[in-house]
Amino acid sequence: MPCINRFSQALALGIGLGLFASGATWAEDRTLTIYTYDSFVADWGPGPKVKEAFEKQCGDCTVNFLALQGGVDILQRLRLEGESTEADIVLGLDMNLMAEARALDLLVPHEADLTPLNLPIDWDDETFLPYDWGHFAFVYDSEALPNPPSSFAELLEAPEDLKVIISDPRTSVPGLGLLLWIKHLYGDEAGEAWQQLNRHVLTVASGWSQAYFSLFMNGEAPMVLSYSTSPAYHMAMEDTDRYQAAEFEEGHYLQVETAAITKAAEDPQLAREFMDFILTEDFQRHIPLGNVMYPAIDLGDELPEVFDRLIEPEGFTFSPEEVQENRRAWIREWLNASSR
Template identity: 75%
Template sequence: MLPGLCLSLLLMESATPALAEDGERPTLTVYTYESFVAEWGPGPGVEKAFEAQCRCDLNFVSLGGGVDILQRLRLEGDSTQADVVLGLDMNLIEEARRLELLAPHGVDLTPLDLPISWNDDTFLPYDWGRFAFIYDSEVLPEPPKSFEELLDAPEDLKVIISDPRTSVPGLGLLLWIKHVYGDQADEAWQRLQPHILTVASGWSQAYFSLFMNGEAPMVLSYSTSPAYHMAVDETDRYQAAEFSEGHYLQIETAAMLAGSEHPELAQQFMDFVLSKDFQREIPLGNVMYPAIDLGDELPEVFGRLIDPGSFTFSPQEVSANRQSWIREWLNATSH
């Protein structure tokens, strides 16, 4: 055997977690959200690609969304069975950090290709997008072009939104309106209230159970959502309304647990997150922008999406104000 090849094999062996003493493959447990592990989501492809290199079993535990992941960690504390959490977005990471359950990810951030700078050593981005209202162009040929147009529209224009207490997109809308309207956010919610058909508990219910069944012509989602319909359904029927005030940015992250029973395997997964094998599953699986530049591997439909201006609060601002802003929303919409 050539010396160089021998050294390479030794390095590969040392980087791969060993089998358990009983000969069974170790299991890496990842808490994530239901749409990630759906048959059409990125989970199956990520699982297949990672298991091909890790000599392990990847076990996804499906929770309702990012808010549910945070709540599960808070309830379980040091006894959590998770090795990795996948799906805490930047609006939840400060609250997760304060639980003191997470470890530095140790991943080189140089490959990141995000609309903002990122240097967090605990939370590793894996995709990003912008919140937007998706509309059915066959029912609503001329959508609102701003929040003001939506708020001033006739009351028969109905939208479906999600609950900010239980849904990441719902929280995103709360922050979007707060960023645009500031101290007048409660008034904006009162003006929006007549247009709200229903407040769904989560994105899947809002989008698939209600919007796709024609319950309303507009739904809160992401500016990237039309990419799936273009690429998979081969239709331009569903589009994102571009608002002149700008759109709120979301970045989703992965993090590893300090108390993981398989720290080497958890680290291997974190390193895998920014690989092309993981990232190529994001555009049409999670229907979001990948966290790295995929070049020609990015589906061409992403070039046909709106590209609005975007903004965000810092994670620290959200953590400090989330509960009071939710109370403001509840008070404004309870009349």
């Protein structure tokens, strides 16, 4: 009988150790896959520091960023993969893509507390959680263009030798932002506005990184479609005021960037932990100079002082539903104007 007891005890101990080892392996394998865009995960972007901070907080998880070119690519990847997507979270869909993403029926409520939000507009969406915001703007090189346009109308009417770099609205979130900016300002006359602007377009880049870093920063043109916050990076990291955003008297189109959880999330609890983490200082402090946008919460004294030196334009938007309903027609309008 003692031998049987010892065997039973050894067996129980072995099973217990096996379960413990299995549990340890499961803990080590807690991986959160996040689809986002390339600049977010760049060495200078917020991604690496966000990953480090969240992994320190969760203790036994790994954040795996999968970088795509931009928000439009994230939406397209989600549409193609459907319920088999590998993404637990998609981070980088701005408010102009929200309605189309929602229509895929692949996302679930974030359940995060929205109380900390500090945005220029009201927000109560249960699926999409904001993590930053800003305004689209034309950034100019003050050495090459000491007197930039002060309105959209002035840009359109400028001499043809003033060249700008823009992004494709079919593939780029800033490109889509420009499309909506012009449509909001010019309405039924947007096609004519595009024809005027096209006289100044040096090239249409596929995405923001190509437009800004590959072309504008190499001096290909004195103006580029970007964000009103872009000069903050140059002021803080390069100690230069050379690059500024032109403030247009008609106002600027507002962008809010969001994150959402997919139905396919393997560990929904971990995904929601990350969503809660988004609206904390440990995430948000990396936004101003990492993503070069305004944080979604009030950082107080942690907001870099260079943000006090940026333009503060009037902002406006279409609703996500208006964008969903009209985006293809407005893109066709742009294509038709560009072919003339």
